[in-house]
Amino acid sequence: MNLDLLCFCHLRWNFVYQRPQHLLSKFSKTYRTFYFEEPEYTNEPDGYTINLNKDHVWIVVPHLQVNQTNSDTTERTREILDSLMEDLNINDSINWYYTPMALAFSSHLKPKLTVYDCMDELSAFKYAPPQLKAMEKQLMERADIVFTGGHSIYEAKKDQHENIHPFPSSIDKAHFGLARHILTEQEDQKNIPHPRFGFFGVIDERFDIELVRGAAEQKPDWQFILIGPVVKIDPQTLPKFPNIHYLGGKDYKDLPQYLAGWDVAIMPFAINESTRYISPTKTPEYLAGGKPVIATGINDVIKPYGVENLVHIVKDSAEFIAAGELELNNNDKKEWQTKVDSFIKNDSWDNTWLQMMQLIDITLKNSQNKLSSNTLKRKPVFDYLIVGAGFAGSVIAERLASQLNKKVLIIDKRDHIAGNAFDFYDKDGILVHKYGPHIFHTNSEDVFNYLGKFTSWRPYEHEVLTNVEGKLVPIPINLNTINQLYDLDLNSDQLEAFFEERAEKKSRIKTSEDVVVSKVGRDLYEKFFRGYTRKMWNLDPSELDASVTARVPTRTDKDNRYFTDTYQAMPAHGYTQMFSKMLSHPNIKIMLNTDYKEIMDMIPYKELIFTGPIDEYFNYCYGKLPYRSLDFKFETLDQANFQSKGTINFPNEHAYTRITEFKFLTGQEHNKTSIVYEFPKDGGDPYYPIPRPENGELYKKYLCLADSMANTYFTGRLATYKYYNMDQVVAQSLTLFKKLSQRGSVQTINEPLVENRIDIERKKMNLGAA
Ligand code: FAD
Numbered sequence: 083m084n085l086d087l088l089c090f091c092h093l094r095w096n097f098v099y100q101r102p103q104h105l106l107s108k109f110s111k112t113y114r115t116f117y118f119e120e121p122e123y124t125n126e127p128d129g130y131t132i133n134l135n136k137d138h139v140w141i142v143v144p145h146l147q148v149n150q151t152n153s154d155t156t157e158r159t160r161e162i163l164d165s166l167m168e169d170l171n172i173n174d175s176i177n178w179y180y181t182p183m184a185l186a187f188s189s190h191l192k193p194k195l196t197v198y199d200c201m202d203e204l205s206a207f208k209y210a211p212p213q214l215k216a217m218e219k220q221l222m223e224r225a226d227i228v229f230t231g232g233h234s235i236y237e238a239k240k241d242q243h244e245n246i247h248p249f250p251s252s253i254d255k256a257h258f259g260l261a262r263h264i265l266t267e268q269e270d271q272k273n274i275p276h277p278r279f280g281f282f283g284v285i286d287e288r289f290d291i292e293l294v295r296g297a298a299e300q301k302p303d304w305q306f307i308l309i310g311p312v313v314k315i316d317p318q319t320l321p322k323f324p325n326i327h328y329l330g331g332k333d334y335k336d337l338p339q340y341l342a343g344w345d346v347a348i349m350p351f352a353i354n355e356s357t358r359y360i361s362p363t364k365t366p367e368y369l370a371g372g373k374p375v376i377a378t379g380i381n382d383v384i385k386p387y388g389v390e391n392l393v394h395i396v397k398d399s400a401e402f403i404a405a406g407e408l409e410l411n412n413n414d415k416k417e418w419q420t421k422v423d424s425f426i427k428n429d430s431w432d433n434t435w436l437q438m439m440q441l442i443d444i445t446l447k448n449s450q451n452k453l454s455s456n457t458l459k460r461k462p463v464f465d466y467l468i469v470g471a472g473f474a475g476s477v478i479a480e481r482l483a484s485q486l487n488k489k490v491l492i493i494d495k496r497d498h499i500a501g502n503a504f505d506f507y508d509k510d511g512i513l514v515h516k517y518g519p520h521i522f523h524t525n526s527e528d529v530f531n532y533l534g535k536f537t538s539w540r541p542y543e544h545e546v547l548t549n550v551e552g553k554l555v556p557i558p559i560n561l562n563t564i565n566q567l568y569d570l571d572l573n574s575d576q577l578e579a580f581f582e583e584r585a586e587k588k589s590r591i592k593t594s595e596d597v598v599v600s601k602v603g604r605d606l607y608e609k610f611f612r613g614y615t616r617k618m619w620n621l622d623p624s625e626l627d628a629s630v631t632a633r634v635p636t637r638t639d640k641d642n643r644y645f646t647d648t649y650q651a652m653p654a655h656g657y658t659q660m661f662s663k664m665l666s667h668p669n670i671k672i673m674l675n676t677d678y679k680e681i682m683d684m685i686p687y688k689e690l691i692f693t694g695p696i697d698e699y700f701n702y703c704y705g706k707l708p709y710r711s712l713d714f715k716f717e718t719l720d721q722a723n724f725q726s727k728g729t730i731n732f733p734n735e736h737a738y739t740r741i742t743e744f745k746f747l748t749g750q751e752h753n754k755t756s757i758v759y760e761f762p763k764d765g766g767d768p769y770y771p772i773p774r775p776e777n778g779e780l781y782k783k784y785l786c787l788a789d790s791m792a793n794t795y796f797t798g799r800l801a802t803y804k805y806y807n808m809d810q811v812v813a814q815s816l817t818l819f820k821k822l823s824q825r826g827s828v829q830t831i832n833e834p835l836v837e838n839r840i841d842i843e844r845k846k847m848n849l850g851a852a
């Protein structure tokens with residue numbers, strides 16, 4: 083479908099180069115883009131002018147004849163719009179609103195998608211039309227997607243739309259970065275002495291002219307350069323001092339040259355209703371130009387720029403002068419500049435545009451899906467499409483089919499069910515796990531009993547030895563470990579004292595290093611954890627969330643078991659058989675070797691449950707969520723046994739982290755034995771979400787998107803980006819099932835809510851929420 087973009091804006095294109103101009107000049111690469119301005123009044127008959135500008139945007143200016151008999155300007159503007167649509171053959175469009183007022187003459191159109199890019203709380207502005215609020219409500223109802231120009235305005239509007247996303251103003255870094263290198267001065271600025279305090283932007287009721295007046299009066303040697311049009315306020319009310327220079331509006335292309343000549347950039351906004359939600363683009367633009375910034379306390383400037391100490395926040399002229407003096411005497415801006423540069427590193431209009439494009443694509447796709455199942459007038463065969471046949475997908479499929487009589491299609495891009503728990507008999511007839519050793523353990527009776535419907539169990543308590551300085555000793559570290567490692571004969575109390583002596587006390591346990599060092603000290607940490615973790619994650623434990631190494635406890639008794647859960651057992655005939663039973667229900671159809679993207683648009687379904695990577699679902703619109711992967715090397719040896727325990731860990735030598743001998747796990751009798759080596763790597767299949775704060779933040783952005791999707795649910799290790807064990811994923815899907823079954827009048831079944839064990843563990847360890 084060839085789409086055109088039709089933008090309705092209350093600001094003329096050539097007024098100031100701002101958010102609409104930055105964004106539309108990028109959208110014009112993909113869509114034929116029209117910018118429909120407010121009408122001009124002329125003596126000509128009603129009509130419009132149209133010009134293609136250098137940004138490849140068609141600027142349309144409707145003009146209305148003065149003294150016309152028909153005084154209904156809305157109706158006449160609608161007619162002009164209709165003739166534009168006809169003349170230019172605009173059929174399928176994205177209608178993009180900056181002003182809700184434009185709905186008055188455009189609400190009859192039937193666009194493929196309606197976007198509201200809400201830059202400001204327009205109703206708080208001077209001379210705002212009284213009906214603006216009501217029109218905005220209508221636009222919110224009509225819009226398929228809403229963007230906001232900042233975080234404060236997002237917070238204020240987020241409950242008004244389900245597909246709403248904050249996009250604070252960004253920067254044209256290359257453009258404003260020029261200011262760091264420009265030496266030649268603009269004619270009208272070159273004779274103004276230093277120090278210079280400069281501002282560019284619109285000078286209107288939002289400008290704190292009193293602050294500037296006060297500062298200019300008290301500091302007659304400081305020069306104030308104000309660039310920008312004066313609108314909505316009377317120019318006569320502006321202070322006329324010899325050290326305040328009003329240079330008027332300038333071309334966007336010349337702004338870096340003015341900026342280059344300033345000592346300090348300023349943002350004196352009045353703090354009132356009209357500035358409560360603004361997110362000034364100037365902040366990052368000034369910073370990109372390498373200038374220190376003094377601003378008043380605008381919410382979106384305080385957070386993040388003020389709290390990160392990148393910008394001075396002042397409330398009056400006295401504080402302004404104090405900050406100005408500080409900056410004029412600051413000769414070492416290197417550290418501040420490095421911090422600024424790293425802060426604005428990923429900030430660009432290109433990124434904002436790309437992310438918006440992705441969201442538009444997803445929203446268009448969703449509305450087409452809805453449309454196609456409506457237009458086909460075919461009752462969807464499936465109540466649920468479930469993507470991924472691992473634990474997350476298979477459990478929810480089984481519940482929906484068996485308990486709610488739902489028709490389910492479960493698909494997987496792999497050629498088998500069971501996800502990462504898949505096991506099979508290798509060519510010698512030994513049962514092995516294709517994606518590394520999977521040992522089942524849980525404290526949840528509900529999870530254990532639930533899976534017990536599909537398998538009998540073989541009790542198995544896993545033990546692991548770790549190779550430290552040539553000795554094989556048990557891990558988790560316990561009394562046996564220390565006695566064997568150091569040839570000691572300590573008892574539990576003595577071991578307690580032994581750890582106490584070595585432990586480095588920490589006020590807060592934040593990282594994986596803290597967890598271990600605060601319990602057993604640095605030496606044991608280096609021997610057992612540091613090398614293994616660096617190999618496994620390609621990160622130092624100090625760079626990983628505490629929850630990673632907290633999986634492996636420290637004990638003072640002689641318990642050599644890797645896990646202490648109440649239920650420790652393996653499916654007697656393997657995982658794949660268990661899954662096969664789970665999915666063998668007449669309501670469940672299985673489709674393998676199928677990526678969901680191949681069939682999403684072809685198979686009508688009512689609801690979607692997605693268990694693949696959440697970032698993939700959203701086309702990586704916020705960037706990739708990082709994963710750690712593994713290569714597996716399988717060997718079958720012509721001997722009955724290979725090692726003394728199920729797994730041997732290699733913390734400090736070899737490229738692999740561990741070797742597992744499957745017969746321990748499965749209890750299989752065979753005269754040969756199969757083992758697997760695990761080699762950690764980047765890239766490849768996404769196996770391990772990487773628990774770090776910044777990854778958590780990125781995930782939260784995807785979670786926000788996920789929450790705004792109707793009839794779509796995300797569950798499992800990849801879809802919720804959590805380092806979950808199998809039992810936790812089962813619990814998560816059972817919880818989702820409970821939620822789905824409790825909606826509406828659907829009959830509920832007696833399924834207990836299973837608590838999330840990781841959260842319980844974190845609470846126990848005082849680690850706070852994940
Ligand atoms: P998965 O099992 O990954 O299933 C997701 C499925 O979605 C996959 O089959 C995938 O092919 C499919 N999919 C993804 N994208 C698409 C798409 N676009 N279209 C169609 N299909 C798609 N847990 C334990 O409790 N004990 C252990 O001992 C243990 N050991 C582990 C060892 C290793 C090496 C690894 C990597 C994990 C281990 N785990 C263990 C964790 C366990 O594997 C997970 O908790 C569990 O498998 C998660 O199930 P899931 O359904 O969420 O994800």
Ligand code: UDP
Nearest residue numbers: 548557610611614615618630631633634731
């Ligand atoms: N770990 C370690 N040394 C070990 C075992 C584990 O440093 O001998 C750390 C390492 O960071 C590992 C984490 O503890 O990734 C969790 O170990 P677990 O055995 O639970 O990992 P998984 O089975 O999930 O790969």
